[in-house]
Amino acid sequence: MSNIPSDKAVLVTCGLPYANGKAHVGHLRTYIPADIFVRSLQKNSQETTFVCGSDTHGTPIVVNAEELGITPKELVQQYHTHFDEVFKKMGVEFDAFGTTDDDTNHNRTTEIVDKLIEKGYVYPKIIEIAYCPQCDRFLPDRYVAGTCPHCGEKARGDECDQGCGKHLEPGELNEPTCTICRGPAEYKEQEHFFFKLSEFKDFLMEHLENLGGTLNARNYAMGWIKQELTDWCITRNLEWGVRFPGHDDLVVYVWVDAPIGYMAFTEQWAEKTGGDWEKFWKGDCPIVHFIGGDIIYHHCIFWPAMLKGADYSQASAVVASGMLKIEDKTFSKSRGYVVWVEEDYLDHGFHPDLLRYYLVSYTSHTKEVNFSWKIFQDKINTELVGVLGNFLYRNLLFAFKNFGEIPDGDIDPEVIEKINSTIEEVVRANSEYEFKKAADTAMALASYGNSYFQSNEPWKLIKEDKDACGKVVKNCIQLAKALILLFEPMTPGSMEVAWKQIGMDSDVHEVTYEEATVPVVSGTKLEKPGILFTKLEDDKINEMEAISSKRIKAAMAKEAGIEEVEIMEYKDEIEYDDFAKLDIRVGKIVTAEKIKKSKKLLRLEVDIGDEEPRQVVAGLAEYYDPEEMVGKIVNVLVNLKPVKLCGVESQGMLLAADAGERVSLLSTDKEMGPGSCIR
Template sequence: MNSRPLLVTCGLPYTNGPCHLGHLRTYVPADFYVRFMRHSGEEVVFICGSDNHGTPIVVSAEKEGITPRLLSERYHTHFAETFKKMQVKFDHFGMTDDPATHARAKHLVGRLIDRGYVYPKVIQQAYCTKCQKFLPDRYLEGICPYCKKPARGDECDQGCGKHLEPGEILEPTCKICGSRAEYREQEHFFFKLSGFHDWLKNYLGELKGTDNAINYAMGWVNEDLHDWCITRTLDWGVKFPGHDNLVVYVWVDAPIGYIAFTEEWAAQAGKDWKDYWCGENTRVTHFIGQDITYHHCIFWPAMLQGAGYGIPHAVVASGMLKIDDHKFSKSRGYVVWTNEDYLDQGLPADYLRYYMLTYTSHTKEMNFSWQLFQERVNNEVVNNLGNFIYRSLHLSHKQFGGVPEGTVEEEIKTRIHETIKTVTSLVESFDFKGAVDSILLLSAWGNTYIQSKEPWKLAKTDPIAMAQVMCNCLHLAKALVLMIEPVMPERASLIWGQLGQSEEISNANFEDLNNNLTPGSLPAPSIVFTKIDDKMTADFDCRLRERVDALDAEKKPQTPHISIDEFAKVEMKTGKVLSAEPVPKSSKLLKLQVSLGDEVRQIVSGIAQFHKPEDLVGKDVVVCTNLKPAKIFGIESNGMILAAGDEASLLTPISPVSPGTKIR
């Protein structure tokens, strides 16, 4: 056991929209890790909070006509409540706009300034002459200078993914009014990130965590490191020391929130936050999404090192999320909202937690589909784990009224011990899928064991032997429930009570499994794990399809509606082609003479590629007759022949009508 406490954090949810499964890809595994390490006897503090600063929140607040603080408070409450429903239990969940983060950010940035790691520089900053304001970050869009793809002001989000410094983006355009911005000089402050090249290379070589985070960061360090502009021209945010017209960049104060939230928790818990953030060999472990690896593995540790704080011990990055084998996209409808689409439909948080931990490796891309969700829950949770636990409780209660007298056999204890050892090793290496799979393997072995022993037959032939079997099964069930609690805490707690345990399961330790269950009565067991039925899956899948189809329809160009009076203004008549000839020097145009009964019109039409002039003579056609005359290739055209499709299929009456007959 390590002598220093373990501090676990999660990337901060941004208070600019509701929670979806992409968020949970980080928070559920982190909560699993925290719960498991506590069962292993570790002292763990679990810290998070909401990220409240930056231009997207300002832009959204302006659209709603409210303050950024009010918008942040709304979504802060939303995330706090959603995490509780998902059984993600932080020791503290703060806000980066609260005084603690403001104070800690100013202190840390002040330390960087005093130590010479921050310097002023006059740069070119995008300025909108129409809105009369500088345009930081998300107020700006344009073209990435590296890959030439469309990009937002601070990041190439549709191309190479590079962080963009102020002044880098090409063809800068104001997102407020759509006007082309111009570049003007303005003084900003830079962090000397380039000076940490060698230190970061050594640091990343020692950093614990997942390879996808460490290798990605090492690639950036090996490529190049540029000094980072850490100020923005905004009113909303942490004021840069000595400059009330500037705030620190959101990616400065957001990670500093980890420290501030620890301070807030420590003040309430009677602890010293420095035990977690100062000195060597800290045990700070960050759980993040893979898209913010650069900030957590390069920028953040360099800031901490420069300011004289402790540095993170591990960074664990989750893979990205797909929905029904499509790239996650809120704008295209490929999204599952945690509340609206899942929790509010009465589905248990435990099942979603199980799926997110076991679908694939934590670092790989995870696909969510309702069909796969149903299959995994029904086959693995209900038919395997649920089946063994309920059979053990049911048979014991039916025959003995609870826990029979007996001593657990060594084979059972050995299997449990070996499983805990294997699972612990996998959890400590952040292989969460492998860990949960190993727990389910023990459950599968339990099903094989109870099936082979056939205790329902022993009830009649050898009750003492049955008591031994059930004693073994109940002890195995207790071990499985304790091991699965970090995955499915709600249902594990229910079963824990059915096993006669009065202590909260969250406070139990794996060492407690050395103790046998106390013989005696137990309450009648109930089925805790129930299947997801086909109709429910079909309904949820239908909701997803309807959302995608509705958004697709919105994006398709819509022909504007016109009134019958507007349509009546268009005059169309039948005509008969009297002559047709090519237009000199044009491969597409024909000059037609068309009879409209009481007059002959000259019409130039772009149908030469599809109709021979001689084939048109004598044909009935439909003509729009009240278009303004136009000159085409120097030839006057007084009307339009109507045709359909890319091959100009001429519209013609299906029965003979006189030229000049009006179309109604």
């Protein structure tokens, strides 16, 4: 749903990446559509400002910094730089990218909180706060864990993250536990400050009725508004953050200063460019928030109430994306279902444009996206390579070989009409945040171009009527020009190259859709084109799937308390006859003792069904005590040529699994008598 007037400047923001970890594909689910939206507005001659920044406060950052032995400032600077660089590599271009720890944000947050206090929307209250007697500290948010008072599931201090998903206020958790020392916590009384969210119910109902963006955001928020709104505690016991006015021992809750970052980053943009930040935040120019679906409550309820209370303008639209799955599994860093943008994608040589296209064309923006390497390969090879890339390359290569320039000829009215109708539909789809529909519509024009080229058979016309052939080629180049402008928001890097291939010397990123039907100029020299999109081969995709599989297995092993094992290279294949030469039998250890001259060897007597036990020397002294070996059922290679180890003859070898620092003897899962053969 769009309520963005075309004659006003637009401010677009993205939910702030949390400066506590690396960028993954799930992050891009928000930032790439937002960047495409901004580029499409600019293509439609609309003035836009695009801001974002790092969310740098809150307990997870403090906890992580303590574990690493560095300051929170050092930690957030590291990840702020990381996100800034990754966004630029992925073609996401912000007009300002700051941090919530910038002085601008501290100052604006203090100003807004002071105003809310002055107007009576913030008040003090004595509440119970979790306190750890062992650590001698109060436990805000993720310093404390326990059970949710609403559903009984395990929860962290600020949210029931594993159960009902409800926001939790300080003091609500049952059975509180300190996440640092793992000891039991207790509740102590302390004065904190609350925001009167409950007073804004009527305003929020009206605000949501008129809010543009995606319906999932509005409907979710309306559901909460119809329930009871409770006041929010907006102070925390932390050293790191924006100081609560007049209280050096408290900082404001991260969800107070984080959204104010949007305003602060707009101020920084204005200071850098001479722009007017107040036309957005105190005027009537529209503001569009792009966010993940997990932070709708904060952006559609808490944030607008805070803006209203402090006399600032409201957002015109909230665009909430669907979530991300990895290989059809719920996204989870801890379980290995994650694709890191740098190490899993960019560092392997994948072009940023491929992922940009995949994320917006896979499904509707509000639905769940599944990232699968096989589906990714198929979509890129079928659409970007097989349709768009195919049309641009074969058309331009034919033109270069046969004309060397854009030939003479008139543009068919049908072609102009097709371009215009496609642009209208793409603009409409983007304005309604239907990015898949926009991508599909643009790709349909590429299919039309392929059909146009194929049906007119220029390879025949060039031999029969070069002028008629030239007209066909010129129409195809006109279609190429339109396609480049339509795909520039989605695949900006590739379209920059394609723009030069049709002989243009302007900046494709600044050229508007209106130029799509301006006739290409006959006589413009053409250079030999290169292939824009290269087919993704099976070998590379198999390599990426193997990397993902290894990560998932390692995470599962860690979760089960099993250390990760480095997989050794497989040995050369053997024939069955080679295996059949091995005589492996079930044995039972009768006696075990250390060999005096060795720290590693044990002398064992093993019953393998013969009249006398078999003597075996095994390098197991570092892993097993002799006493615990007696009585174990083992597998023994009995036809191994006898050898002497430290002067003791060994007449066989026990089979064991070796994981480096851990060794485990192989046995049978059912009771088998000594001498039973292993086949």
